[in-house]
Amino acid sequence: MITVPLATLGGMDTDRFNTTTLNEAENRFQAAMLDNDVSALDAFLHDEVRFTGPDGSTIDKAADLAVHRSRTLLLSEIDELGREVQVIGGIGVTRVTLRVVGTLAGDKIEATMAYTRTWIPADNGWVIAAAHGSLVAP
Structure with a gap:
């Protein structure tokens, strides 16, 4: 995956990289998570992505995909439950609050989470370069 160098963002294709396309990317990313579509998730994650979880631990792309693959x-x-979307200087940021239900290592989970994702332009569209998830108190 080749990303657009930051130095060239002044000439960025605003038809491809704007709040509308970022909203669409966030929608497709959430759908891929719900479908456990590892191939789609792989395409959304930059090779150098890091995810910081609610406990403060950080995982890389391989570890994140392994959780879904397994x-x-x-x-x-x-x-x-809520969404904010910004594009600032060619960098996208989504902040979403989600109620998630499912299983983690066989245990039932139901939680409200606040996620912040940093998106960057790439050849295949917006990709996630960094993400953080926090548990929202009930």
Whole structure:
């Protein structure tokens, strides 16, 4: 996957990389998570992506995909409770609050999570370069 160098973002294709296409990418990413579509998730994640979880631990792309590939994490419901989308200097940011239901390592989970994802332009569209998930207190 080849990303667009930051130095060239001034000439960025705003038809491909704007808040509308970022909203669409976030929608497709959530759908891929719900479908446990490892191939689609792989395409959405930059090779150098890092995800910081609610406990403060950080995992890379391989570890994130392994959780989905092994079906350690399976989501049966994703309900979006809120969303903010920004494109600043060619970098996209989505902040979503989701109610998620499913299983993690065989244990039932139901939680409200706040996710912040940093997206960058790439040849295949928006890809996630960094993400953070926090548990929202009930």
